[in-house]
Amino acid sequence: MTTSRSRGALARLAALHAVGVTLLVAMVAFATPSDADITWSVVPADANGPDGRSVIDLELAGGQQVIEHVAVINRSTQPVDFGIDANDGYLTSKGYFDMRPSDAEPVDGGAWLEVPDKVTTAAGATSVVPVKVSIPQNATPGDHPAGVTASLETISGQVRVQNRVGVRLNIRVTGDYVAKVAVTDVRAEYTGSWNPFAAGSVEVTYTVANAGNVRLVTDNRVLTSTFVGESSWSDPSAAKAREIMPGGSRTFVARVPGAWPLGPIGTTIAAIPSPAGKPVPGVTAERVAIDTTVWALPWPQLALLALLVLAFFAIRVLAAWRRRRIEKLIMLHTRGTPQEA
Template sequence: MLPKSRPRGAPALLAALTALLQAAGVTVLVALTTMTALVAVVAVAAPAGADTTWSVVPADANGPDGRTVIDIELPAGQQVTEHIAVVNRSTQPVDFAIDANDGYLTSKGYFDMRPPEATPVDGGSWIKVPDKVTIAAGATTVVPITVTIPQNATPGDHPAGVTASVDAISGQVRVHNRVGVRLNIRVNGTFAAKVTVNDVHTAYTWSWNPFTPGTVEVTYTLANTGNVRLAPDSRILTSTIAGENGWDDTSEAKAREIMPGGSRTFTAHVTGTWPLGPIGTTIMAIPSPAGKPLPGVTAERVAIDTTVWAIPWPQLTLLLLLVIAVLTLRLTSIRRRRRIEKLIILNSRGTPLGT
């Protein structure tokens, strides 16, 4: 089953506004650009009745070759020819525009590509592709892409992508749909896997149950200051007089990369930490290179220490309630004893009760 793209968010809002303008007798044509995440196989259907669906995958000269991305590693000044396969799954011929541009990661760590109107300035500018291809209904066309590394290219990773796209009209909204393949371009040379930890913020959350420890929330930013893609491992340690607690990122998000010059913000929750005054917190990051191993490259661990104070309010409240309860019981016991003593004295004197 191939997913179909529909205008959502801003396109839907613009469509609603356009309808209102049309009701007033005003003709409006709005151009929008939509972008799908670049993965190995993605299919998009244009809005309205065109029902255009297609996919783009890495290929060799004969057709799709089973790869999910195209990895290229060359020294500066070298050239290589790769291929993508564009599969027209529609019931009519389609003209596809072919575009190459720089790649980047979204705030959540997903790969994307700069819009076609943006001029590439890095790896995308090294790629030569045909402007467009016309593909018959149900047919597959292999498109050659030539990557030429400049002589002055800096060593390291230069992400890029190649897309096949079509324009479609949905009402009065023009939507640009594109599907593409990611290119991991790596220029040979001296590689550096480095990361810094910035913008560290810690906070403590108490448990409503005084017999249950609370949670330390740590928000921090990892910045890739090297020249290769990183998939860093992170570990958070908290320390109190009651002992240490640790947190390891076991989520899928930890495998998402950070591009050279890029950064990502993470949030960790260290549970099982008792609020016993100052809580020492250590954030450790290991800048593990993403993709192919890099022999001889040492990824140095980075550690940042910080402290957050946590006063044991639930435990102090419980202690206060216990003290009040004990004092209340004691006062009640004293009053009861005095009442009994008074009754005994009155009874021994023969004084009627209530006198």
């Protein structure tokens, strides 16, 4: 039985192409098998060793080849045989970069990488591993994410565990770039407050899909409007959490406060996309907006109004009863008193 822990070390590498990535590499590039005191890291390199990059960005034409390198750093006190693997990359549901399992056949950018099967790294030493990138002549323009990992298998009981640490490759094939998003599966739900003097909120769930061929990040905004005004929400997450691969999608949830239950609440979801990473000259992505309406009936306010009406009539009935009772007492008192001649 073989399991993979790639998500533990590789998942957080989604942020490698965002700001502040160098420190992040140093944080997540270590792996420690549960039954051995072995740690290692993998970083981009040139032929001489680590070169300070956080990810490997490539822009190549169909049919072009290039030799890249990754450095496997053995931080242990013993030599280690690391397995080397290349495969397709993808983003998890939370927006983090990960790779397909090592036993899965690559079908995209990972299939264009050629790496050795293994490398033996001495204690405390660094091995530079060549990565041959060969773009097919008929490769489609746009982004094709991939990655290279150095792995070590360990045995825990009867379970074989594969620990993987890797480097992300952003492979972009030159050609006609398309930056386009679509907003789908929009759902809006109103949540009110039982306090009639407090506004409720609108929770909006929506999916942003990358319908183009380059990586995108989106600035997402939600606007609600009622008869008494508007409320807005802007996505506060970092850019790395909003990255969407070509053909991929992300589902977001926004809660817009300050919505009063006064019938229909108009809701607009806007996604403002831009290319991830370095700008793509001449390529712009249009803003996409979707409108929907959710109904919010003012039950707390109606209940308060009903109570006020009942209280009004109760006070009037009580006042009338007291008035009749006083008049009756006056009449009885008048009858019992002798009249003067």
